[in-house]
Amino acid sequence: MKTLTFILVAFIWSWVWWFLGLHYIAHGLNDQTAGPFVACLYAGIYGPTLGALVTTLSFGGLAELGALLKRVLVWRAPWYVYLFVFLLPFVCTGAAIGLYALFNSSPGKVDLQAGFALIPIVLWSALRGGPLGEETGWRGFLLPELQKRWSAVISALIIGVIWFAWHIPLFFAPVGTAVSGQPVTVISVSIFLAFVLCLSCIYTWVFNRSGGSLLLSILIHFSINASLLMLFFPQLADEHGRCLTLYSLPAYVLLAGFLMVRTRLR
Numbered sequence: 001m002k003t004l005t006f007i008l009v010a011f012i013w014s015w016v017w018w019f020l021g022l023h024y025i026a027h028g029l030n031d032q033t034a035g036p037f038v039a040c041l042y043a044g045i046y047g048p049t050l051g052a053l054v055t056t057l058s059f060g061g062l063a064e065l066g067a068l069l070k071r072v073l074v075w076r077a078p079w080y081v082y083l084f085v086f087l088l089p090f091v092c093t094g095a096a097i098g099l100y101a102l103f104n105s106s107p108g109k110v111d112l113q114a115g116f117a118l119i120p121i122v123l124w125s126a127l128r129g130g131p132l133g134e135e136t137g138w139r140g141f142l143l144p145e146l147q148k149r150w151s152a153v154i155s156a157l158i159i160g161v162i163w164f165a166w167h168i169p170l171f172f173a174p175v176g177t178a179v180s181g182q183p184v185t186v187i188s189v190s191i192f193l194a195f196v197l198c199l200s201c202i203y204t205w206v207f208n209r210s211g212g213s214l215l216l217s218i219l220i221h222f223s224i225n226a227s228l229l230m231l232f233f234p235q236l237a238d239e240h241g242r243c244l245t246l247y248s249l250p251a252y253v254l255l256a257g258f259l260m261v262r263t264r265l266r
Contacts (some may be wrong), residue, residue, distance in 0.1 A: 001058075001240055002059050003142065005058065006052060006055040006137065008051075009050060009051035009055060010050070010073055011047065013044065013046070013047035014048075015044070015193075016044070017044030017047075018170060021036070021038075021041050021097065025174070041176060042128065042129065048133065048134045048139050049225050050137075052068065052136045053065065053068075058076065071215070072214045072218070074210070074215060074217070076214075077209070077211065081209050081216060082216075086208060086219075086224055088220070088223065089223045090228075091251070092252060095247075095250070096238070096247035097250035101246075107233045107236050108233055109199055109235070110232050111232060114214065114232075114234055115228075118231045119228060119231065122231060125175075126222055129226050130221055134163075135221055138159055138200075139204070140214045142159055143204060143207060146158055146159065151265075152205075152265035152266050153213065153249075153265050156197060156201045156265055159204070161193075161200075165259060167179075172183045177192060178192050191246055192245060194253065198249070199252065200223070204265045205259045
C-alpha cells in the first residue's frame with residue numbers, strides 16, 4: 001500500500017504539471033511559452049520527492065519522515081564510492097565521444113574557455129532538476145521499501161521500469177529526456193529504457209554500498225546529469241542527448257552487468 005501510494009502521488013503530481021507544460025507549448029515554443037513550460041517542467045520533476053515525503057509522513061509519522069531526511073546527512077562511505085561517483089561520468093562520456101568519433105564524425109575542436117564558462121550554469125541546472133527532485137523518492141524511499149521483499153537486482157530493475165514510465169509525458173516535450181526533441185520511435189524509446197535500467201542498477205549499488213546514503217545518490221545523479229566533459233566539445237551540442245544515450249550506452253551496460261554479476265548490487 002505504501003509503494004502504491006508513493007507511485008500515485010509521484011505520477012499524478014508530475015504528470016499534471018508536465019501535461020500543463022505541454023499545453024503551453026502546443027502551438028510552438030517561443031518567448032511567451034518558454035517560461036511557463038520550464039516552470040511546469042521543474043515543478044513536475046519534484047513528484048518523486050513529494051511522493052516520498054507525503055507517503056512517509058502518512059504511514060510512519062514524523063519519526064519515519066525524520067529518518068528519511070537524515071539519509072541526506074549520511075556521508076561516510078568507502079573512498080572508492082566517492083571516486084566512482086565523480087569519475088564515472090567522465091569515463092562513460094569519454095567512451096561516448098570516442099565511439100562518436102569512430103562511427104560518426106569528428107567531435108570537433110576542444111574549447112576550454114567555453115567549457116569552463118558554462119560549468120556554473122550547467123551545475124546549477126543539473127542540481128535543481130533530477131537529483132533533488134527524484135532521488136528522495138526513487139532511492140530514499142522506494143528502493144528500501146522494495147528491498148524488504150526482493151533482492152537488490154530485482155528492486156533496481158523494478159525501479160528502472162517505474163522511473164522510465166514516469167518520464168513518458170516528457171517524450172513529447174522539447175527537453176527532459178533523451179527521447180525529447182526527436183521522433184518518438186521504438187528504437188529511441190528502447191534505448192532510453194535500457195539507459196534508465198542501467199542507471200537504476202548503478203545508483204542502487206552506490207546507495208547500498210554507501211550504507212543507504214541519499215547524499216551519494218544525489219551526487220551520482222547530479223554528476224551524470226551535468227556531464228561536464230561534453231561542455232568542452234561545442235560541436236557536439238546538438239548531438240548531446242543521442243551521444244549520452246546511444247554512444248555511452250555500451251559503457252553503462254557493461255558496468256551495470258558487471259555490478260549485478262560481481263556484487264548483486266548489495
